[in-house]
Structure formats: C-alpha cells, structure tokens
Amino acid sequence: VNVQHTRTWRAPVTRRTLMQQMAGGLLAIVATRGRASRAPAHQVARSAPAPAAPQPGPVVSFFLDQPYVDTSGLGVPYLPPRGLRAGQPLAALGQQEFRSIAPHG
Amino acid sequence: MVDFADVSTKVGYFAPERFEGEVLDCEVQGKVPKDLDGTFFRVGGDWLYPPRFADDAVLNSDGYISAFRFHDGIVDYKGRYVRTKRFEADRAAKRQLYGYYRNPYTDDPSVRDPSRPNLRTVSNTAPLIHAGKLFTLKEDGLPHRIDPLTLETLGVWDFEGAWQSQTFTAHPKLDPVSGEMVAFGYEATGLATNDVFIYTLDKHGKVTHEIRTKTPYLTMLHDVALTQKHFVIPMCGYVTSTDRLREGKIHWGWDPSKPAYIGVLSRTGDGKDVRWFKGPQRCMMHTFNAYTKGDKVVLHAPFWDGNFFPFFPNVDGSAWDPKLARAFIRRITLDLKSKNDTWMEEILFPFQVVDLGKVDPRFLTVEHRYGFTSFPDPKRPFDEARAGNIKGRVTNCYGRFDFAAGKFDSYFAGDTHSLQECSFVPHPGSREEGDGYLIGVASNYAEMRSELIIADARNLAAGDVARVILPFRSTAQVHGIWASAQELS
Numbered sequence: 001v002n003v004q005h006t007r008t009w010r011a012p013v014t015r016r017t018l019m020q021q022m023a024g025g026l027l028a029i030v031a032t033r034g035r036a037s038r039a040p041a042h043q044v045a046r047s048a049p050a051p052a053a054p055q056p057g058p059v060v061s062f063f064l065d066q067p068y069v070d071t072s073g074l075g076v077p078y079l080p081p082r083g084l085r086a087g088q089p090l091a092a093l094g095q096q097e098f099r100s101i102a103p104h105g
Numbered sequence: 106m107v108d109f110a111d112v113s114t115k116v117g118y119f120a121p122e123r124f125e126g127e128v129l130d131c132e133v134q135g136k137v138p139k140d141l142d143g144t145f146f147r148v149g150g151d152w153l154y155p156p157r158f159a160d161d162a163v164l165n166s167d168g169y170i171s172a173f174r175f176h177d178g179i180v181d182y183k184g185r186y187v188r189t190k191r192f193e194a195d196r197a198a199k200r201q202l203y204g205y206y207r208n209p210y211t212d213d214p215s216v217r218d219p220s221r222p223n224l225r226t227v228s229n230t231a232p233l234i235h236a237g238k239l240f241t242l243k244e245d246g247l248p249h250r251i252d253p254l255t256l257e258t259l260g261v262w263d264f265e266g267a268w269q270s271q272t273f274t275a276h277p278k279l280d281p282v283s284g285e286m287v288a289f290g291y292e293a294t295g296l297a298t299n300d301v302f303i304y305t306l307d308k309h310g311k312v313t314h315e316i317r318t319k320t321p322y323l324t325m326l327h328d329v330a331l332t333q334k335h336f337v338i339p340m341c342g343y344v345t346s347t348d349r350l351r352e353g354k355i356h357w358g359w360d361p362s363k364p365a366y367i368g369v370l371s372r373t374g375d376g377k378d379v380r381w382f383k384g385p386q387r388c389m390m391h392t393f394n395a396y397t398k399g400d401k402v403v404l405h406a407p408f409w410d411g412n413f414f415p416f417f418p419n420v421d422g423s424a425w426d427p428k429l430a431r432a433f434i435r436r437i438t439l440d441l442k443s444k445n446d447t448w449m450e451e452i453l454f455p456f457q458v459v460d461l462g463k464v465d466p467r468f469l470t471v472e473h474r475y476g477f478t479s480f481p482d483p484k485r486p487f488d489e490a491r492a493g494n495i496k497g498r499v500t501n502c503y504g505r506f507d508f509a510a511g512k513f514d515s516y517f518a519g520d521t522h523s524l525q526e527c528s529f530v531p532h533p534g535s536r537e538e539g540d541g542y543l544i545g546v547a548s549n550y551a552e553m554r555s556e557l558i559i560a561d562a563r564n565l566a567a568g569d570v571a572r573v574i575l576p577f578r579s580t581a582q583v584h585g586i587w588a589s590a591q592e593l594s
Contacts, residue, residue: 058160060113061415062495063427064459065523065548066581067114068415069160072424075415080117080493081551 109155114163117493118550121152122580127183135571137178137559138542140533143589144253145173145544145557147525147582148241150229153192154201157211162355162416165206167192168229168249169580170241170256173557173573176590180557180573184580187228187241187249188258191216206416207245207356209296219350222296223247223271230275231584234592235286236310238262242275244291244327253593267312270302271295275584276391278331280470284308287336287372291326297347299323303336305372318376321366325357330395330404331372331470337404337439338368338379339389343417358420359412361386367448369402369439382439382448388413393434393462393476394469400442405453405508407432407460407478432460434476434506453508457481459500461526461584465538475539476506477562479524485517491551492521499523499550503543503558505565516543516565518558521551529562530587539563542570546582555579 056073067078107123109115150166168187173180186192194216195202204211209219218224226246233240233248240248240262247268250259270290277288286306293300299322305314320326320340330337342363345356365387370379388409395404411429412419419425433456438449458480464473479500487496500523503516518524527545535541543562546555557573 060116062493062498063415063430064413065500065525066163067116067119068163069114070415070425071160071418074424075427076494076498078116078493078495081491 107154109152112152112155112159114159115152115155118548118553118578121155122578123151123153125185127181128575129181131173131180131182132574132576133180133571134574135559135569137175137180137571137573139178141175141530141542141559142177142533143175143530143587143591144593145175145528145530145585145587146232146234146239146253147171147173147546147579147585148187148228148230148232149580149582150227151186151580152201153186154195154199157201157204157213160416161204162206162414164229164416164583165203165227166229167195168227168241168243170232170251171579171582172253172256182573182575182579183256185256185258187251189226189228189246189249191225191227205353205355208350208354210350211353219296221271222292229583232586233277234586234588235277235279235306236308237593238310239588239593242273242277244275244325245272247271247273253588264304264306264310264312268304269293269315270300270304274326274329276328278329278469279466280331280333281467282333282470285313286310287331289326289329291320292323293317297323297345297350301326301338303376314373316370316374316376318368318370318379320368321381322363324363328389328391330392330406332395332397332402333470334372334397335369335395335402336372337392337395337402338370339365339392339404339406339408340368341365341387341389342412344420355417357414357417359388359414359417360420361411361423362421365389367404367437367439369441380441380446382446384447384450386411388429391460391462393478394464394473396470396472398472400440402439402441403472404437404439405434405462405464405473405476406437407434407458407462408437409460413460431457434458434462434478434508436508453511454506454513458504459526463527463529465529465531465541467531467536468538473538474507474509476508477503477527477529477543478506479503479527479545480515482515482517486520488520488551493550495550503527503545503560503565505539505543505562514565516558516560516568518547519549522547522549522556524548524558525582526584528585528587533589544587545585546579547572548578548581553578 061070061075062078151169152166171184202213223246228241228249230243239253250262270293272290289303293302303316325343343357344360393405409432413430433452436451462478483497531541555575559571
C-alpha cells in the first residue's frame with residue numbers, strides 16, 4: 001500500500017519488518033523522505049555514506065487498546081505474542097507450542 | 106489479491122477479520138439473566154481492503170455493525186459490513202480506492218470528489234435507534250439505515266429531505282423526557298467549512314427545529330451534551346483547512362496553542378444566543394451527561410489533558426506526547442449569569458479513565474448521580490507471555506462512578522483482557538438510577554476471541570454474572586447501544 005503514496009512523506013512500517021525486528025529483538029525501521037524505500041534495513045545501512053548519530057525511526061506502539069505507528073520513535077514498541085496473525089507464523093510451531101499459544105486455534 | 110502484510114498495525118489481535126456471519130445460541134459462561142430482552146448493537150471498523158497509507162487512522166476503516174440478540178437467556182450474534190457507497194466502490198475495484206481519513210484529495214482519481222466528501226463516509230462510529238429505526242453513524246456523512254433483524258444496509262437517510270447538513274454527528278442526544286432527538290452536523294456545508302447545523306426531531310423522527318451557527322474556529326465537534334434547556338458544544342484544538350487537505354495530510358492536526366471552548370445555547374433559540382466559554386487546553390471528545398440547574402449548566406465529561414489520538418499529529422511538529430493523553434472525569438460548571446467567560450472545573454476522581462462514558466439513559470439531560478466507563482488499572486495482573494507486552498497499557502476495568510459521593514466500584518475483566526466501551530441496560534420495570542446491567546465486549550488477547558461481559562451495575566466488584574463467548578474476534582466497536590425488544594418492535 002505504501003508504494004501508492006507519493007504526495008507526502010510517510011514512514012512505512014511493514015509487518016514483515018516488524019516480524020524481522022521482533023525476531024532480532026530490535027525495532028529499527030527505515031524511513032526516508034519522498035519515495036519510500038522497501039530495501040531491507042541491513043542493505044540500507046550498508047549503502048549509507050557515513051555513520052551518523054542514530055535517529056529514532058517509527059515504531060509500532062500501543063495506546064488505548066490499539067497498535068499505532070509512532071513516527072517519533074519514542075513510543076514503547078508493541079510486541080504481540082507469537083503465532084497470532086492469520087495463522088501465518090503458526091506453520092513454524094510444533095503441535096504442543098501451537099496449542100499453548102492458541103488453545104482454541 | 107488482498108495483502109495486509111505492509112500494514113504493521115494489523116497484527117495479532119488486530120488483524121483484519123473480513124468476514125460476515127452469525128452464531129446461533131452462543132456459548133455462555135454463567136447464566137444470562139432472562140430479563141435481558143433486546144439487542145446490543147455495536148458499530149466499529151474493519152478494513153475490507155488494506156488502507157492506502159500504512160499510518161492512516163484506524164478511524165478510517167470500513168463500517169461494521171454487529172448485534173448480540175438476547176431473548177429468554179439465549180444470545181445470538183450477527184455481524185455485517187455497512188454497505189456504504191465507498192464499500193461498494195472498493196468491492197467493485199477489488200482494492201482500496203480511498204485515501205487518508207477524511208481527505209478526499211488523497212483518493213484514487215476514479216472516486217476523488219472533494220466537493221462531496223460525505224460520499225466517502227465509512228459509517229463506522231456509532232449505532233442509533235430513534236423512532237423505531239436503526240442507523241449507523243459517522244460524523245463525516247449521513248446516517249445509514251440498517252434493518253435491525255438482518256443488519257442489511259437499507260440506504261442513506263436524510264430524514265425525508267429535512268436534514269440540510271451534509272453531515273450528521275455520531276453522537277445525537279436523546280431526550281428521555283420528550284422522546285426528542287437533538288442532533289447536529291459540522292462541516293455542514295462542505296469540506297473544511299465552519300458551519301454547524303443543529304436539528305431537533307420529534308419522537309416520530311420529524312424535524313421540528315433548526316439552528317445554524319458557527320464555532321470560534323474550525324474544529325472537530327465529536328460529541329455534545331443536552332440538558333432540558335440547553336445544547337452544550339465542547340470544542341478543542343483539532344484543526345484542519347483546505348490547504349492542509351490539499352497537501353495530502355490526514356484531516357486533523359492538533360494545535361496546542363488553540364484554547365478550548367464550550368458553547369451553550371438554548372434548545373429552542375436561533376443560534377444567536379450561543380455563549381462561548383473559553384478555557385485552557387483540553388481535548389474534549391466524549392461527554393457523560395449535562396443538566397441545567399438554575400443559572401448553571403453542569404457538564405460531566407471524561408476530557409483529556411491534550412491530544413489523545415496518536416495518528417493526528419501536532420501541527421507544530423512536536424512528537425505526540427502520551428503524558429498529555431490522560432483523561433479524567435471532570436465536572437465543568439458553566440455559570441450563565443457570570444460575567445467571567447470561563448468555567449469552573451473539578452477532577453472528581455484522581456486517576457485516568459477511558460473517555461467512553463455512559464450514564465443510565467433514563468437520566469440523560471437531567472441531574473444524575475452515576476457514570477460508567479472503563480479504565481486501566483495497572484495494579485491488576487496481566488499475562489504478558491500470553492497476551493503481549495502491554496502490561497499497564499490495557500483497559501482492564503469497568504467502573505461505576507458515584508459523582509455525588511466520590512466513590513467508585515470496579516469490575517476486572519481478566520489477565521489477558523481489555524475492555525471496549527460499556528453500555529448500561531436498565532432493569533425492566535425499575536425506576537432507580539443505576540439499577541441494571543453493565544454490558545460490554547472484552548477482547549481476550551490470549552484466546553483471540555471476543556467475550557461479551559454482563560455484570561450487575563450495582564455490584565461490579567462481584568464480577569460478571571455471565572460471559573457470552575464468541576469463537577472469534579468480533580470487530581472492535583467504537584460505540585454501542587442497547588435496544589429493548591419494545592424499542593425495536
């Protein structure tokens with residue numbers, strides 16, 4: 001959906017990225033002004049001209065019982081429990097682990 | 106092909122559901138009281154297609170109405186999308202055509218029409234029952250009439266041509282004494298206009314009175330309050346303009362330099378008598394109730410200290426500040442005889458609540474004692490391993506707040522739960538304020554399902570008397586209402 005957007009800056013925070021960062025225990029999302037970059041974070045970091053002071057990037061945080069994109073990067077990241085989105089990550093789970101996460105799954 | 110993978114907030118419990126369906130004779134824990142005879146209607150949003158912009162407001166998702174129907178201790182459930190013009194256009198295109206929340210300039214060219222912004226409403230905010238008809242509402246468009254049994258969308262309703270505003274509030278006020286409804290529309294003459302039209306409708310749904318007025322500055326008018334004599338309009342620092350919208354921004358920004366105002370006008374006047382009281386920065390979204398006592402108007406409202414919508418950015422470029430996103434139950438007294446154009450404000454309970462407040466509907470517009478709302482109690486247990494790292498950030502309690510005595514009673518939903526807005530259901534035949542049930546849906550983040558809570562409103566600490574278990578996540582509601590079988594017959 002982000003690629004349709006060209007008028008104003010918006011920081012794309014993708015679920016794929018979120019999942020990567022959840023796995024790595026780090027939430028650092030690439031945001032650019034203008035055209036959105038869809039390159040993985042590590043590739044963008046490699047091609048950066050010089051190391052600069054880390055800038056906070058958008059994070060998915062949680063407020064009033066809903067996640068939201070915190071563009072300031074100051075929010076506490078929201079980490080949902082594993083295996084609970086459309087069944088997709090469940091494939092990697094063993095039967096016992098699956099039942100413990102989603103007993104009514 | 107539908108792909109939500111780029112929408113980072115649609116994870117876990119918040120993944121879109123995208124189905125319609127019904128459950129007959131729902132599973133119940135406890136015993137559903139047999140005197141509950143009627144329907145609990147809920148309206149919220151659920152994305153049929155992914156939003157065009159990942160950081161769009163959740164308030165922009167497609168309208169969805171659900172109903173828990175109670176009869177003789179049995180509960181049936183049904184849920185359907187509201188068939189708005191927008192929903193049907195997206196369905197035909199098989200993708201999301203509409204851009205940011207209330208910004209038609211960001212729409213696909215095939216549907217872009219800033220001259221008729223009300224045609225892009227998603228009707229996802231609140232249900233309404235008046236004069237025997239059921240509607241879904243959103244403040245940027247007209248009501249959609251819904252069949253109360255099938256939940257089919259019957260079409261847009263303009264009160265047989267008598268409603269002249271392009272918009273209709275999500276919070277019309279019902280007067281239980283006269284049966285009248287007083288409702289309004291803002292941005293009434295088009296996008297980013299400063300016109301407010303206020304209408305009184307009799308108990309048959311006929312328009313009997315119209316007031317046209319303007320606000321001190323163009324802003325969101327989400328909720329109001331009604332007394333037996335006065336119409337009360339709180340407004341605060343959300344701002345917009347045609348320039349802002351043409352720049353492709355989301356409809357509202359928060360301007361912390363803007364003062365809050367509360368307007369008071371006669372229900373039967375022509376709008377020339379509106380008196381604007383001015384106060385400090387507040388974010389005034391929802392109200393409990395108001396009443397007129399002598400020369401004073403008393404308003405009970407769970408207002409916020411500042412901007413509480415993280416997706417409506419501050420216009421000065423500063424980061425959204427969660428420390429200002431705190432709501433307290435406030436009593437605001439507006440003295441109509443005073444030459445001082447501000448109000449007296451008291452915080453009645455010294456802890457944060459969620460601003461989705463309700464009262465016993467039989468006491469709307471008149472002096473009342475109790476208010477009900479949800480609140481986060483960080484001292485209660487939360488199972489982060491099963492429900493996510495949001496301990497201290499979930500709304501886990503309902504409260505009955507005694508505004509006269511300063512006491513409260515609370516209900517705790519469970520250690521993997523958060524609570525959506527509650528509704529008060531009076532005991533049939535009872536006239537005592539607060540005698541009834543408190544009902545509302547809990548999200549069980551661990552079990553990935555919705556549970557309808559039914560509690561005795563006079564003894565919340567005793568826990569629920571029954572839970573209706575849905576074997577799935579029912580679309581999160583924004584607002585809900587109870588309608589007795591009699592009201593719908």
